[in-house]
Amino acid sequence: MSFDRISDFALSEQSIPESAFNMAATLLIDTVGVAAGAAALQAGQIARDHAFAFHGAGTPEHAAQMMFDGRRVSTPGAAFAAATQIDNLDAHDGYNPTKGHIGCAVVPALFAFAQARPGLSARDALAALVLSYEIAARAAFALHASVSDYHTSGAWNALGVAALGCRLIGAGPDQLRQALGIAEYHGPRSQMMREIANPTMLHDGSGMGALVGSMAALMAQTGFKGAPAITVEADEAAPYWADLGVIWTIEQNYIKPYPICRWAHAAIDALAGLIRDHRVCDEEVAAIEVNTFAEAAKLFAGMPSTTSQAQYSLPFALAVMLVHGRIGPQAIIGAGLSDPKVAAVLPRITVHEHSRHSERFPDGRWSDITVMLKDGRRLASGDMHARGGPEAPMEMSEIEAKFHSMAAALPEPRISALWAMRERLVQPKVKFEELACLVRAPVEEVHD
Numbered sequence: 001m002s003f004d005r006i007s008d009f010a011l012s013e014q015s016i017p018e019s020a021f022n023m024a025a026t027l028l029i030d031t032v033g034v035a036a037g038a039a040a041l042q043a044g045q046i047a048r049d050h051a052f053a054f055h056g057a058g059t060p061e062h063a064a065q066m067m068f069d070g071r072r073v074s075t076p077g078a079a080f081a082a083a084t085q086i087d088n089l090d091a092h093d094g095y096n097p098t099k100g101h102i103g104c105a106v107v108p109a110l111f112a113f114a115q116a117r118p119g120l121s122a123r124d125a126l127a128a129l130v131l132s133y134e135i136a137a138r139a140a141f142a143l144h145a146s147v148s149d150y151h152t153s154g155a156w157n158a159l160g161v162a163a164l165g166c167r168l169i170g171a172g173p174d175q176l177r178q179a180l181g182i183a184e185y186h187g188p189r190s191q192m193m194r195e196i197a198n199p200t201m202l203h204d205g206s207g208m209g210a211l212v213g214s215m216a217a218l219m220a221q222t223g224f225k226g227a228p229a230i231t232v233e234a235d236e237a238a239p240y241w242a243d244l245g246v247i248w249t250i251e252q253n254y255i256k257p258y259p260i261c262r263w264a265h266a267a268i269d270a271l272a273g274l275i276r277d278h279r280v281c282d283e284e285v286a287a288i289e290v291n292t293f294a295e296a297a298k299l300f301a302g303m304p305s306t307t308s309q310a311q312y313s314l315p316f317a318l319a320v321m322l323v324h325g326r327i328g329p330q331a332i333i334g335a336g337l338s339d340p341k342v343a344a345v346l347p348r349i350t351v352h353e354h355s356r357h358s359e360r361f362p363d364g365r366w367s368d369i370t371v372m373l374k375d376g377r378r379l380a381s382g383d384m385h386a387r388g389g390p391e392a393p394m395e396m397s398e399i400e401a402k403f404h405s406m407a408a409a410l411p412e413p414r415i416s417a418l419w420a421m422r423e424r425l426v427q428p429k430v431k432f433e434e435l436a437c438l439v440r441a442p443v444e445e446v447h448d
Contacts, residue, residue, distance in 0.1 A: 001241040003233055007173035009131065009245050010163045016130050020248045021426050024126045024133070027093050029422040030255050030399060031107040032067075032439055034091045035082055036418075037259070037329050037406035039068040039443045041307060043201040044085030051077035064115040065440040067108060075112045076214035079161065082108030084207030089329065090311040091259035091406060095252060096389065098140035099192075099362045100153030102160055102253070105210040106132040109161040111436055112214065113168040118433050120168075122425040125432035128167045133250040136160025139184070141240040142231035150192045150295075154209025158187040159229065161213025162220075171221055181226030182216035196298055199308040254389030255399055258327040259406075263296035264314040265386035266367035271321050274371055274379045282322045282345055286374045290314065291354035292367040301351070303343050307332050318369075319345040328405050357383075364391070409443050 038044045048069050055077025057063035064078035065071065073081065086092050086104040094101040110129055114120050139159040143151065162183035166176045188208040195202055220226065231237050256262055267290050274280060296314055304310040310332035319342045320331045330336050357366040365386040371379040385391050394402075400419060407415045421435045 001238055001244060003177060004173065006232060006241060006244065007176050010135060010176055011167055011171065011173065014127065014131065014245065016127055017248060018426075020130050020250050021123065021126050023251045023253070024129045025422050025425040026399065027103050027250070027253060027255070028107055028110075028126070028129060028425065029419065030403060031086060031092050031103045032418060033403040033406035034089050035067050035086050035108075035439070036410055036443065037091070037408070038085045038089035040409060041085070041088055041333065043088035044081075046201070047081045047084035047207060051081040055080065061116060064112040067111055067439050068441070068443045070440055070442045075115075075218065076211050078112040078115075079105075079109040079214040080207050080211035082111065083210035084201075087203040087206040088201055088308070089259055090203070090261055091256050091402075093253045093255055094262060095137055095249060096254065096362055096365065098137055098153070098156070099144065099150065100140065100157070101204060101206060102133050102136045102153070102157050104204070105154065105157040105206040105213065106136065106160045106164055108210050109164050109214055111439060113165050114432055114436060117168060118431075120432045122430040122432045122435070123428065126425055128164050130248070130250055131167065132160040132164035133253070134244060134248065135163040137249040138240045138244060139229075139231045142234075142237040145240070146230065146234075146236065147189065152188060152190045152192050152195070152205030154188040154190065154205025154207070154212070156187065156209075156231065157206055158183040158209040158213035158216070159231070161210050162216040165214055165217025166220070169217060169221055171217065175220045177228065178224065178226045179216040179220035180229040180232050182219060182224065183213045184229040184231055185226055186212045186216070188212070193295070193298065196295070196312060199300055199306070199312040201308060203308065252390050254386070255394055255402075256388055257394060257398065257402060258317065259311060259329055259332060260317045260327060261299060261312050262365055262386055263293070263299060264317045265388070266365050266384045267292060267296075267314055267369055268317050268321050268327065269387050270367060270369045270381035270384040271318050271371070273384070274369070274381055275322065275325065278379055280322075280371065280373070280379070282341065284373050284375070285322060285345070285348060285371060287372040288318060288322075288349045289370045289372070290318070290349065290351040290367060291357060291369070292351060293357040293361040293365070294353045295361060296365075296367065297351050297353040299351075303346055304337055306337070310337060314351055315346055315349040316342070318349055411444060414438060
């Protein structure tokens with residue numbers, strides 16, 4: 001596919017299916033809920049304070065308010081702060097073939113760039129979001145195919161942010177070309193498995209991806225030149241762009257039911273099914289054996305001492321599910337990290353890599369578990385795929401319940417108003433500013 005076709009797709013009006021608009025609205029509001037839930041986490045607080053101290057805007061027209069904070073910083077600073085915040089509460093959407101996440105970078109960028117356009121219609125905002133998902137997904141495919149190590153999402157979702165920024169600032173084709181080149185060149189090609197081995201606030205690199213992508217769009221607008229993006233313009237990348245505007249990958253993104261790395265979700269769902277079907281409680285369980293794919297088998301194994309470790313731990317997630325029957329944000333912060341009943345269950349859980357599950361990654365996230373009861377019974381789940389994607393979608397009622405759980409720090413009227421925007425965003429004549437005003441205001445009461 002020629003760059004002219006890619007730039008036309010990114011910058012011009014497109015015939016976007018209504019189903020893609022609806023999915024974009026759902027993913028947007030789901031991500032807003034995660035941003036609200038993450039506002040109290042230390043990583044988000046540090047990122048926002050850092051942006052306020054070091055990423056100020058020189059003029060009011062270049063300023064944007066940070067999500068659920070209200071303080072004004074530069075457009076890239078606002079995108080960086082919110083993306084870092086969201087990235088550190090691992091409940092945001094993702095797309096299996098990319099092995100990562102798009103929304104946690106492009107949604108903060110949408111709010112940051114939209115502040116300069118108060119008249120932006122909600123449907124135009126959703127169109128920009130859809131197109132950024134499509135650009136980012138194909139950049140991910142091309143980058144994974146051309147680089148041997150498993151790099152974080154920030155390496156390629158930066159290109160989706162750059163495309164979104166260029167569209168909203170009215171950039172031309174050459175400016176988009178420069179922006180994509182800048183974003184790819186400076187995108188954080190950080191190694192994902194290093195973070196898995198040592199979970200920290202770095203998480204999936206999306207904070208830096210949002211920063212770099214936003215800066216790339218704005219720098220290109222003022223004439224800064226970048227080398228052509230290999231993932232976009234190299235001959236080897238062409239097959240990954242051939243279906244742009246034909247296949248709408250945004251509709252294949254998953255929504256997470258738990259604030260835990262999705263590599264653990266199939267095992268969590270398998271255990272939840274056995275608990276439901278056999279009325280199992282933690283006192284009855286002698287051992288749990290997990291078969292999963294290689295990457296999931298490398299998740300943090302011990303009792304976590306930090307929120308980052310908790311979100312990247314398959315055994316801990318299973319222990320929480322067994323003891324409490326659910327996994328919400330409170331399980332991975334504060335007292336949840338020292339729950340004695342969860343700690344008592346953890347030594348009974350073993351995790352093994354199995355080739356049949358590894359062979360289906362990244363297109364699938366499969367696991368199976370066997371629960372050994374103290375009375376001698378063995379309960380086997382069979383192979384299970386993680387819920388939330390097109391293979392096993394969540395009901396809208398589940399997504400709404402998740403949103404209320406994530407946004408619980410907000411007053412109920414504000415939570416309801418935010419959720420109601422999911423349907424309003426696709427309606428004609430609704431302004432994006434209606435949602436933005438609800439999102440920019442600080443969280444009235446923050447708990448940690």
